[in-house]
Every structure is written in C-alpha cells, then in structure tokens.
Amino acid sequence: MPLIGNVDPRRxxxxxxxxxxxxxxxxxxLGADLSSIVTRATLExxxxHVRDR
Structure with a gap:
C-alpha cells in the first residue's frame, strides 16, 4: 500500500x-511499506535528522 504518492526522491x-x-x-x-520513508518519534x-544530513 503506497503511503506517499509520486514523491521524487531527487527533489x-x-x-x-x-x-x-x-x-x-x-x-x-495493514502491510504499509514504510521502507522508503524516514520515521522519527518526535518532530524535534x-x-x-534533516539538520544532520
């Protein structure tokens, strides 16, 4: 089940x-595939994660 539509990972x-x-x-x-999505417990x-990339 795709959770994220047409997200271009280059952009x-x-x-x-x-x-x-x-x-x-x-x-x-539900079998959601979150393997291509970064998950974090909190907004902080x-x-x-973004800041440290």
Missing amino acids: ASVILTGIQPKIAQTLVD SGIA
Whole structure:
C-alpha cells in the first residue's frame, strides 16, 4: 500500500514524525511499506535528522 504518492526522491524526502504507537501498529497490520520513508518519534528528532544530513 503506497503511503506517499509520486514523491521524487531527487527533489523531496519524506520524514514521518510523531506517530502514536497504536497508529504505527495499525500501519504494520495493514502491510504499509514504510521502507522508503524516514520515521522519527518526535518532530524535534525529525528536524535533527534533516539538520544532520
């Protein structure tokens, strides 16, 4: 199940932050493929990820 439509990785990156555990478990149960998406627990850690790249 694609979560992100036509994101061109050369132009944009997706960082998913702040997902509650119950929502994350639901995504897993639905078979969502998050392998191409950076995930971080908090917005602050998502910003740090971008800053540290």
